[in-house]
Amino acid sequence: MKNYLPIIGLEVHVELKTKSKMFCQCSASYFNRPANSQTCPVCLGLPGALPVPNQKAIEWTILLGRALNCQINHFSKFDRKHYFYPDLPKGYQISQHDQPIAKDGWYKLKNYKGEEKTYKIRRVHLEEDTGKLIHTTDGTLIDFNRSGVPLVEIVSEPDFHNAEEVKEFLEELQILIRYLDISDADMEKGTMRLEPNISLICRATKQSLTKNKINLPNYKVEIKNINSFRFVKQAIEYEIQRQSDIFNQGKQPKQETRGYDAEKNLTYSLRVKEEAADYRYFPEPDIPPMIFKNDFLNKLFKKVPELPNEKLLRYQNKFKLNYSDAFILTRNKKMADYFELILNQLSKRKKEIRIIDYPKEIAKFIVNKKIAWQLSAEQFIEKAIKLMTPVVTDTNLLEKVIKEVIKNNSQAVSDYKKGKTNVLMYLVGQAMKDLKGKAEAKKVLEKIKEKLS
Amino acid sequence: MNITGYTLLEIIKLVKKRQITIPEVTSFFYNRIKKFNQRLNAFITVLDYQQIKPGIPIAVKDNFCTKGIKTTAASKVLADFISPYESTVTDKLIKNGLTIIGKTNMDAWAHGSSTETSDFGPTKNPWNIDYSPGGSSGGSVAAVSAYLVPAAIGSETAGSIRQPASWSGVIGLKPTYGRVSRYGLIAMGSSLDCPGPLTISVADAAFLLKVIAGKDNYDATTSFQEVPDYLKKLEKNQKFVIGITDEYFEGVLPEIKNKIFTCLNIFRKLGHKIKKIKLISPKYAISVYTIIQRAEVSSNLARYDGIRFGNPREFLGSEAKKRIMLGTYTLSHGYYESFYKKAQQFRTLIIEDYIKAFKEVDFIISPTTPTTAFKLGEFEKYPFFGELMDMLNEPASVAGLPAINLPAGLDKNNLPIGMQIVGPYFYEDRILNLANQFEKETDYFGVIKKGILRYQ
Missing domain, CATH: 1.10.8 (Helicase, Ruva Protein; domain 3)
Structure with a gap:
């Protein structure tokens, strides 16, 4: 392990808690609702339906970008990202490709060692969530209630080098999002989803690291299906071990996407990427580009609360x-x-x-x-x-109570006199009980000591 | 009462004056459809008489979603598709006293310029049934040309209203991109698609445009620009400067050229100025349009996977498959820059070229098509048949400009010739004003009337 430096980057998806979906007027809150009860021609991808963007979602993404010290692009647009999957009704996802809402940010954090470290944020962009596949013994069902729910993707630079700091950063990010009040960022409900990518470089190249420039490894392992901060940490730790073992055998880990099994605490291969997927991105012609003027942005920035x-x-x-x-x-x-x-x-x-x-x-x-x-x-x-409020001691009452306590606890008193000093606290406790708190414990202790000496 | 040849507005007037009832109007057109549609195959769906809701009947191209009425886009993929929602255009028609009597034939997915790629058989040109009516709105123009309906709605991506209107001798208006909502129009080339009216009078086109135009909360690309009262704007004749450019007469049949020159003389006589200008040759628009449209088609057809509705992909016709493959290729990694992006960059040049031209002239007039109607079956001989037939229409479509086709006479084979007027963005009112002056002066040399009278 000592021979390798883990390089870890993060992709975090957060569902926004807007009233309506990203591109239609259906309700965006789908948790525990009957399947397909919150759908319309737009989020079902019916012929002729068109997306109309949700302004609140765009504003919230700008706020998040701002809170992560990003540069907000004055010109931004949506793009179509094509791939085939049954939960993606249009055959493409409306996302953002080369002009995301926010880019080039950073976030400073005191890590577990008490050191302050700055993590770079590559981009923050807005897209739509997909439907949900439900696999049954009779076949696969699709629930489109989630289809079209606004989804923000936050991508970090590969600035993390161990599992603990990743966990701390993600916890901080969750708090930040909740501060902004733009999402519940609830991992169990899936409104916050984590995808770390991990690779290792040999320590021999450490010199280049200190120069603040890392020659990134030529492979990357992405881990999906993680739904808690603890599991992120465990998955990363497992993965670092797994990849080191491969290197130690003189082999090279494969570029792939892996899943995490929390019960067995291990990662498993989902798919091996031979080459980058071709999503055939092109600008979404159904949505005009977004131009954010300074006046608009400055007004919006004022809504960022104290972080x-x-x-x-x-x-x-x-x-x-x-x-x-x-x-x-x-x-x-x-x-x-x-x-x-x-x-x-x-x-x-x-x-x-x-x-x-x-x-x-x-x-x-x-x-x-x-x-x-x-x-x-x-x-x-x-x-x-x-x-x-400091307690005022009633001295007359104190005298009287202590006398009583000494009289009623002759065994304890004799023990004390034999040198068992710890019974003293027992006597103080008895006295405090009778005093009903109308004395300071310190004074009671002194008084008892004085009486018994 | 025999209302053959009455314009839509004249019929509405008769109904208002109680000289004819709506059921009488409906059965008049219903009977004409029953009598002549078999010959023309203009309709994919004709409603049962009982099914037709009260209103003045109109036909709508079968790529507009209509609630409760089959919408096929002329593809077997959607052979049994009944939309659960109404398109904005048809919704507006219905709310304005019109009713859908049937859904018209078209090239499948609007891919074509002859209506021959329809999975439901080609539509015939009412002027000569051996010929194509043009396309892709071939069913709509044939229905209007043969007066099976007083007017129809078509859609254009690049030429699909103007070119068939030219070949079948009717008026076809393609509005500015974003003037009319695309919500519920089955997408072909999303950055180009425009619904528009096909009529037998300019006033009808003005009336229908007013009905269907305007900002729509369901289409983010519609304009906030106010919709003028187009009919009112016809009242006072305006004087314009008309631009002509040699580039738009290259490769055009001499017969057509001469007819357009005759028309230009008429405009001179009416007091308009004719000015020669220069524009980028329309041949460049062919490549720009083809690349952008194929890319958008490949994306727009991705949803027809047969999982949620419709038939599976193997029901797609060969034209759609070709377009998907070409579009997928142009968007692929490494090719995007040299195809799609370059095409979009050239698109900007075409837009700038027009903007410059419209500083000098109010309109640009040219032939609508380089030839008159082709015989059915010809299109298969040309791999990019549509793109060539629509060559003179594509620049305006690529730029998103409004344009109209007006019948300008007949060729030696008795087939209609079309003239095109292109104007600046949101200049529909003035295009219609000029067209109206032309109509009053020439009555289209009797073309529209002759067309209707063939179907007695």
């Missing part, structure tokens, strides 16, 4: 949160929004709070699940204020 990484930085700087709390809070936009809602409402009740950097405490309450963030803001704030 998870930006939010994380702000939480660290403004609220002095530590990295780990800020990280956890910003992984879920709803949680982060809740955090800020609480801070906002608390600012009106500042007088009741004695702690100066209370945002740190609030963050901890949420992160450590001390207070459930599913509560209403009012309930949360009540609990939080209580937790943050």
